[in-house]
Amino acid sequence: xxxxxxxxxxxxxxxxxxxxxxxxxxxxxxxxxxxxxxxxxxxxxxxxxxxxxxxxxxxxxxxxxxxxxxxxxxxxxxxxxxxxxxxxxxxxxxxxxxxxxxxxxxxxxxxxxxxxxxxxxxxxxxxxxxxxxxxxxxxxxxxxxxxxxxxxxxxxxxxxxxxxxxxxxxxxxxxxxxxxxxxxxxxxxxxxxxxxxxxxxxxxxxxxxxxxxxxxx
Amino acid sequence: xxxxxxxxxxxxxxxxxxxxxxxxxxxxxxxxxxxxxxxxxxxxxxxxxxxxxxxxxxxxxxxxxxxxxxxxxxxxxxxxxxxxxxxxxxxxxxxxxxxxxxxxxxxxxxxxxxxxxxxxxxxxxxxxxxxxxxxxxxxxxxxxxxxxxxxxxxxxxxxxxxxxxxxxxxxxxxxxxxxxxxxxxxxxxxxxxxxxxxxxxxxxxxxxxxxxxxxxx
DNA sequence: ACCTGAACACCGTTCAAGT
DNA sequence: ACCTGAACACCGTTCAAGT
Numbered sequence: 001x002x003x004x005x006x007x008x009x010x011x012x013x014x015x016x017x018x019x020x021x022x023x024x025x026x027x028x029x030x031x032x033x034x035x036x037x038x039x040x041x042x043x044x045x046x047x048x049x050x051x052x053x054x055x056x057x058x059x060x061x062x063x064x065x066x067x068x069x070x071x072x073x074x075x076x077x078x079x080x081x082x083x084x085x086x087x088x089x090x091x092x093x094x095x096x097x098x099x100x101x102x103x104x105x106x107x108x109x110x111x112x113x114x115x116x117x118x119x120x121x122x123x124x125x126x127x128x129x130x131x132x133x134x135x136x137x138x139x140x141x142x143x144x145x146x147x148x149x150x151x152x153x154x155x156x157x158x159x160x161x162x163x164x165x166x167x168x169x170x171x172x173x174x175x176x177x178x179x180x181x182x183x184x185x186x187x188x189x190x191x192x193x194x195x196x197x198x199x200x201x202x203x204x205x206x207x208x209x210x211x212x213x214x215x216x217x
Numbered sequence: 218x219x220x221x222x223x224x225x226x227x228x229x230x231x232x233x234x235x236x237x238x239x240x241x242x243x244x245x246x247x248x249x250x251x252x253x254x255x256x257x258x259x260x261x262x263x264x265x266x267x268x269x270x271x272x273x274x275x276x277x278x279x280x281x282x283x284x285x286x287x288x289x290x291x292x293x294x295x296x297x298x299x300x301x302x303x304x305x306x307x308x309x310x311x312x313x314x315x316x317x318x319x320x321x322x323x324x325x326x327x328x329x330x331x332x333x334x335x336x337x338x339x340x341x342x343x344x345x346x347x348x349x350x351x352x353x354x355x356x357x358x359x360x361x362x363x364x365x366x367x368x369x370x371x372x373x374x375x376x377x378x379x380x381x382x383x384x385x386x387x388x389x390x391x392x393x394x395x396x397x398x399x400x401x402x403x404x405x406x407x408x409x410x411x412x413x414x415x416x417x418x419x420x421x422x423x424x425x426x427x428x429x430x431x432x433x434x
Numbered sequence: 435a436c437c438t439g440a441a442c443a444c445c446g447t448t449c450a451a452g453t
Numbered sequence: 454a455c456c457t458g459a460a461c462a463c464c465g466t467t468c469a470a471g472t
Contacts, residue, residue, distance in 0.1 A: 134416040136401060191350060203352070210424070210427055
């Protein structure tokens with residue numbers, strides 16, 4: 001007989017994202033999420049079939065936050081930039097969730113919607129089929145790759161380390177063997193993640209604009 | 218008094234990578250790695266200080282496998298492509314390890330060496346400082362981003378799913394709302410990850426070649 | 435110095451039972 | 454239909470003790 005459900009899918013989603021934002025990824029367990037909702041762990045299995053599904057809810061919540069101005073962009077490059085930037089900002093607003101976004105394949109409507117919007121903008125360059133696929137791979141690869149670089153690349157900050165300390169560590173390397181690494185570590189000190197994202201996206205857009213629309217492939 | 222050590226750092230490393238390759242990431246636990254080496258879990262703590270260090274050993278092992286021809290590349294673009302491709306292939310040779318490479322920050326000599334080599338090649342374009350940093354972010358972001366796309370992007374295969382089934386799923390989407398998504402899903406069927414990597418790297422290299430070397434930034 | 439078993443505080447999930 | 458506690462097979466790690 002129809003007992004009304006105690007929770008909803010989107011309630012779990014919101015609670016899971018809040019928990020990750022507050023406690024970090026290690027704090028996201030079935031037991032912790034359940035107690036956040038005032039129930040026992042097994043209750044969650046009425047809404048998801050496995051732990052992994054909770055991760056997907058979080059990914060969907062983050063990507064679903066991406067919003068960009070719905071204008072008639074005169075240049076397709078500006079439209080691509082607007083969508084890419086919106087995704088970048090949504091991801092960066094939830095740094096603890098980044099590993100999930102990097103490693104979980106989501107097939108939620110929110111992901112499909114933003115993907116299609118990005119493809120629509122890229123298609124205005126005259127691309128379709130494999131040319132469009134490659135352009136999409138390159139742009140979305142750059143977004144996730146840049147988010148990843150800050151999280152885990154050689155220049156990423158150690159957990160509780162200041163930027164100064166990171167640079168100091170690089171300055172301690174042998175100058176003759178790691179001259180360029182030391183150079184960019186210094187440059188990173190006067191730089192922001194946002195400006196690096198903007199500039200590297202511009203590099204890729206220059207390449208996308210120069211090519212023939214991928215039709216020759 | 219000096220009892221000889223039973224294992225070595227690099228023995229752990231090799232065993233950990235072999236375990237991940239064979240059993241997947243979920244199979245890499247302190248207990249499993251220890252029993253692989255014929256000892257108890259606690260013995261490992263004589264070589265690493267925490268579980269996380271095992272992950273770093275694996276990342277280092279994979280990146281350390283990158284090898285490229287040490288030629289006098291006439292064009293810096295070809296040198297960048299050679300190093301980027303070597304990294305790409307090393308990563309793709311160990312698909313189970315990809316989530317670790319995406320999420321663990323490694324500061325091992327192997328990572329520093331290949332980073333410096335990449336920077337040396339990129340610097341030949343006339344870049345230094347922030348221009349070099351951005352070029353590096355873009356190239357390495359593209360490598361990890363493309364590896365990630367195959368693992369977890371919207372077009373990634375489900376765990377045990379055939380390419381045909383993935384495409385069938387996309388074909389079932391409403392054509393009017395997801396026309397481009399369906400288009401690239403079809404294109405992906407006639408494409409390989411290697412060719413997509415090559416083509417998207419070429420797009421970025423075109424952008425890097427067109428720009429002024431980043432000195433105007 | 436290096437090795438290691440017992441024990442502790444977690445974890446996801448199966449099972450069986452409740453309404 | 455939905456809820457839930459007990460129990461099971463894991464996990465990383467602390468502790469204390471061995472050589």
